[in-house]
Amino acid sequence: MQISDxxxxxxxxxxxxxxxxxxxxxxxKHGLTATVFDEKDGSFDSISDCTxxxxxxxxxxxxxxxxxxxxxxxxxxxxTKWFFEHCPAKIIxxxxxxxxxxxxxxxxxxxxxxxxxAYLTGNIGKLQPLEFLDDLSENDLVVxxxxxxxxxxxxxxxxxxxxxxxxxxxxxxHNDLGEYHTAKAAITNFQTEQDIAIYNIDxxxxxxxxxxxxxxxxAISAKHKPxxxxxISGEKVQLSSSNAELVMDFSNRKLRGxxxxxxxxxxxxxxxxxxxxxxIIAKTADDFNGLEHRLQFLGxxxxxxxxxxxxxxxxxxxxxxxxxxxxxxHLILGGSNKGLTYDQLVQDLSNVDNLTSxxxxxxxxxxxxxxxxxxxxxxxxxxIPLFGPYTDFKLAISEIKSRAKAGDVVLLSxxxxxxxxxxxxxxxxxxxxxxxxxx
Numbered sequence: 001m002q003i004s005d006x007x008x009x010x011x012x013x014x015x016x017x018x019x020x021x022x023x024x025x026x027x028x029k030h031g032l033t034a035t036v037f038d039e040k041d042g043s044f045d046s047i048s049d050c051t052x053x054x055x056x057x058x059x060x061x062x063x064x065x066x067x068x069x070x071x072x073x074x075x076x077x078x079x080t081k082w083f084f085e086h087c088p089a090k091i092i093x094x095x096x097x098x099x100x101x102x103x104x105x106x107x108x109x110x111x112x113x114x115x116x117x118a119y120l121t122g123n124i125g126k127l128q129p130l131e132f133l134d135d136l137s138e139n140d141l142v143v144x145x146x147x148x149x150x151x152x153x154x155x156x157x158x159x160x161x162x163x164x165x166x167x168x169x170x171x172x173x174h175n176d177l178g179e180y181h182t183a184k185a186a187i188t189n190f191q192t193e194q195d196i197a198i199y200n201i202d203x204x205x206x207x208x209x210x211x212x213x214x215x216x217x218x219a220i221s222a223k224h225k226p227x228x229x230x231x232i233s234g235e236k237v238q239l240s241s242s243n244a245e246l247v248m249d250f251s252n253r254k255l256r257g258x259x260x261x262x263x264x265x266x267x268x269x270x271x272x273x274x275x276x277x278x279x280i281i282a283k284t285a286d287d288f289n290g291l292e293h294r295l296q297f298l299g300x301x302x303x304x305x306x307x308x309x310x311x312x313x314x315x316x317x318x319x320x321x322x323x324x325x326x327x328x329x330h331l332i333l334g335g336s337n338k339g340l341t342y343d344q345l346v347q348d349l350s351n352v353d354n355l356t357s358x359x360x361x362x363x364x365x366x367x368x369x370x371x372x373x374x375x376x377x378x379x380x381x382x383x384i385p386l387f388g389p390y391t392d393f394k395l396a397i398s399e400i401k402s403r404a405k406a407g408d409v410v411l412l413s414x415x416x417x418x419x420x421x422x423x424x425x426x427x428x429x430x431x432x433x434x435x436x437x438x439x
Contacts, residue, residue, distance in 0.1 A: 003030050003032075003086075006052065009050075009051045009052040010050045010052070011027060011032060011035070011050060012035045012037055012047055012049075012050035012054070013027075013053075014037050014044075014053055014055045014066070015037075015038070015039070015055070015056030015059045017056055017058060018128060019056045019079045019128065020054070020056045022079060022128035022129075022131060023054045023056075023079050023130060024036065026130035029134075044063070044065040047066070047074070048065070048072055048074060052074065052077065054079060055077070055153065056079075057147060058149065061076075061152050076153065077153075079130055080122070080129070080150040080151075081153055081154055081155075081156075083129040083130060084158075088136050088138045089136045089138060089140035090138075090159045090160070091144050091159055092107060092141060092144065092159070092160040092270060093122075094107070094143070094145050094146065095146045095148070095151060095162070095187045096163060096166055096184075097165055097166050097317070098165065098259070098311070098312070098316070098317040099164040099165060099259060099260075099263045100123070100145050100147075101145055101291055101294065102263045102290060104120060104122070104143050104144075104145040105120065105288075106263065106288050107270050107271060108120040110267060110276060110280060110281055110285070111143070111274070111276070116274075116276075117139060118141040119143065121142060121144055122145035122146055122147075123146060129142070144158065146158075146187065148180055148183035149183070152182070152183035152186065154190070155186075157186060157187060157190040157213060158187065158191075158195075159194075160195065160273070161191060161195065161198070161215065162199070162266055163187050163197070163199040163206045164200055164206065164263065164266060165200055165206055166203060166205040166206045166209065167203070167314060167316045181208075181209070185209050188213040188215060189212045191213035191214055191215035192213075193216075194215075195213070195214075195215035196218060196273055197212075197213060197218065198210075198220065198229070198270060199217075199218075200219075200266070202220075202221050202222060202223050217229075218241075218273070220232070220265050220269065225238070225240075226240065228241050229269065230266070230269045232261055235261070236248065236250070237250065237261070237264065237265045239269060241273075246278055248278065248282050248285075249282075250282070252286045253285060253286050254286070254290070255289075255290050255295070256295055257320055257321060258320065258323060258324070259317070259321075259324075260295070260324075268282075292308070292426070293308055293426060294311050295307055295308075295309045295312075295321050296308045296309070298432075298436050299437065301436060301437060303405075303406035303407065304405070304406065304408050305409045305410070306409075306410045306436035307409060307411045308412055309321045309411060310412055310429030312414060313338070313414065313416060313417050314340060315340065315344065315348075317413070318345065318415035319345065319349075321413040322355065322413065325409050328405070328408045329352075329356055329408070329410075330356055330404050331357070331358045331359070331413065332358075332361065332396070332397075332400070332413070333359070333360055333368060333413070334360045334365025334366075334368055334388070335362045335365070335414045335416030335417055335418050336362060336364065336418060336419040336420035337363045337364050337416070338417045340415070342368050342371055343371055345368070346368060347375070350372075350375065357384065357385045357386075357387060357400075357403060358384055358385070358387070359387045359390065359400055360389040360390065361388060361389055361391075361393065361396060361414065361416075362391065362416065363416075363420055365388055365390070365416075369386055369389060372384075372386060387400075391420075393421055393428075393431060393432075393435075397432065397436070410436070412428075412429070414428075
């Protein structure tokens, strides 16, 4: 179906966030009109009147009204699906529970440093794909960060599909973990022999997803040296293929944490298979400061270092952030509930020697405190001082600052969503940044 074919359709746009607005602008550019439907005002009742619907990622694919429309004569598409079907350029798609924004941005920066014509789009939200679709040629490269919501209705995979660590997330949006993992699988599932799959074999689900499809396979691991892919050893990444081997040293990188070295390895592998000069790959990775709210260094105030990792909304990424430090840590943990469990996180945190205190927030803070209190620790285990749970974020940060000593680290890495106190993780991170810098 081409854009001209839409003249014969009654078009609807489901949701009017960034993606919905971009779809409407794209349609208007091509002389088309559409009806915008917002679930909040109850207008979904009439979506079956449309013959084609663009679904925004925040709208559940299996919404009863969408299924009802689909069972009739209505075609369901999305900005991502339409873009994939009509993009003449090579798409580099990146997904994972966490790390996809960092990896996507690093790939994009490296391509630009190498003088390539590249675009960064998708879940990262800075530039919507339909804003530049009409300008693309087959010589361009599109770096597309893909969430499960964007992937789940695709019937086409990217030419280069990257699957980082996949664990559990968004269980408040997907029916269950199986549906979440199935959505992620589109990153490789429809690839052909001409495509490339890059995936982290140290995570069971990522490995399964990487093996789907017919693409050439490139594995990433810190445990086993793959025949073709990237092997992480210390601060070095060894890139191997059927005809070449290259060792890259990232000892001077600015990004903290072993998990970020996995992201660097994925980016390096993508750029390497695209033929980018290794010196450009290494320099761009070393100079990369990271993204806002992703283990972002805010500065040192009164000799205490503050790190904003507000985007960590699952236990696995919080533990990865904690492991990035050897200094004494004051961890800020908790927020709103999105159906996750915290027993393993509590057990893991109990064995972190440099964890000086934990400040708990909100609903999950209460849950985490109860788990800590119920857990029977070995006599050799360290009992970590717990504070809260707080419902006043400003008070919580103020009291942490009064406890922290010179050389300590204050780390916001909540392992929880933010919706009990904030609009989103970014607002939470921005408020933390402001309070960290305040006198």
